[in-house]
Amino acid sequence: DAEGDVFRGLEVVEHAASIGNLQLGELANNVAGGVDTYTLLQPLGVCAGITPFNFPAMIPLWMFPMAIATGNTFVLKPSEQDPMVTMRLVELAMEAGIPAGVLNVVHGGEMAVNALCDHKDIKAVSFVGSTKVGTHVYNRATLAGKRAQCMMGAKNHAIVLPDANKEQTLNALAGAAFGAAGQRCMALSVAVLVGEAQQWIPDLVAKAKTLKVNAGTETGTDVGPLVSCAALSRVEGLIERGIAEGAKLELDGRKPQVPGYEKGNFVGPTIFSGVKPGMSIYDQEVFGPVLVLVGADHIDEAIEFINANPNGNGTAIFTQSGAAARKFQEDIDVGQVGINVPIPVPVPLFSFTGSRASKLGDLGPYGKQVVMFYTQTKTITARWFDDSTTSHGVNTTISLK
CATH class of the missing domain: 3.40.309.10 (Aldehyde Dehydrogenase; Chain A, domain 2)
Structure with missing residues (x-):
């Protein structure tokens, strides 16, 4: 399973390398006379991830490649039971060219988790682990106004x-x-x-x-x-x-x-x-x-x-x-x-979509959903005038005239 831990994680890295196609906005041309509406998917800022012991390579790779590819910086807290694999991943990422300060690691238990959930500069928290801890993370992070996705226990x-x-x-x-x-x-x-x-x-x-x-x-x-x-x-x-x-x-x-x-x-x-x-x-x-x-x-x-x-x-x-x-x-x-597939974890083109008591938050890891999780949609409605444009007077309605 250790080999699968690495290779399934690398699939997400490959997917993150396609971010140019994944982070496209939408455009509606000429929705009214000379008016266009379009969207930008912009980074949130600082995001955080809290990972479990059982997949110390794959789960961090679910998180920080997509967060960084969408333009964010990332703080990663690995499981205190086996942090060394995660540390090696971060070393390799920095050797590959990720700038200093973009990918960061903190260690610890409950105090570290609470600090990530509470810190005013962290805008989103991703968690994989037990239902007890995941519920705590979701409640604490959302109370602090953050986005949270918590993938938790199962049967x-x-x-x-x-x-x-x-x-x-x-x-x-x-x-x-x-x-x-x-x-x-x-x-x-x-x-x-x-x-x-x-x-x-x-x-x-x-x-x-x-x-x-x-x-x-x-x-x-x-x-x-x-x-x-x-x-x-x-x-x-x-x-x-x-x-x-x-x-x-x-x-x-x-x-x-x-x-x-x-x-x-x-x-x-x-x-x-x-x-x-x-x-x-x-x-x-x-x-x-x-x-x-x-x-x-x-x-x-x-x-x-x-x-x-x-x-x-x-x-x-x-x-x-x-x-x-x-x-x-x-x-x-x-x-x-x-x-006829016993462990239906999808490839990263699709999102991890656990549901009900196994998940808190509406957007799952990787795939299209995680692009939305790590970005803020900004909708722009634009009209340009030139000197020859005819004025039709003051518009006191909400209609685009």
Whole structure:
């Protein structure tokens, strides 16, 4: 996932290099006699970004390239858990020619976050991270009169119809649920198995068992460690609560044997079935390699189940039916939809469009929306006169005469 972290971020840099086409205004010629109206997309000034630990390259690259390309300066606060990758990005950006003072870094925790939200010179704040912190950032920044976009927690569901390509679907579920040890806001956390697809549980467990748990620096690793001892304790605690609350533990990933890394923060792929709303492992974002399975009799029931969840970051359907896929994309109330694609994070030509409880603010990262986020639209209505222009007297109306 570290390679993807870099390359998906570089896609945004490439997109920012197209800013000449992205930051075009609009023109309406001769809207009234000799009157033209046009818009300019002008930079806000100073903008800020607050990024999480899980993608220390990609998420900063979601932010500062587009902010700077649209003419702003930028203050970046990386996660205090792994700031060095972000620092290296900034060094490379400055080596590439970004002038001193245009891209800046501050470190710290809550005090640094609050300072960015409060500072009078900062006009916009972009955030990716937990729902708790994102809600705090949004409320504090907007109270100070700033624009804010906050991409927050999720509980991403996938529907599996029995007509889906079985092997491709099992591979997709395992990769999206357990890759990066589940520490992704777009991780697949819930699979809704429809009809006969509920018989695939043993096959899914067998697929998950093939994944190798090891240090991320070791060749062939599929599932690396959790970010901290606190994260390990939290994930193991949620697994224990899942058992206590009545879910069936199909695969227990606790305490895996990882030679040479016996004290590592490892949890292997973990699968629960028989999960219901109200259980902690369903209601909370685990942020670990835990996949919960839910059954449904038909697609309408599955869609209704997903729409009842407050989160709306991403969702997917696995099917060979175009009609079912079209029904899903129209009826589902989630901002980003995958059809046989488990993690539907769009390429930067499009915007990241998480919704509902997963997002605060109306404009998302990258794509066309982020150009609007980092710019102020100025609308100009212009008329030019020369000495031979005939005067029609005083116009006391609001009409353009």
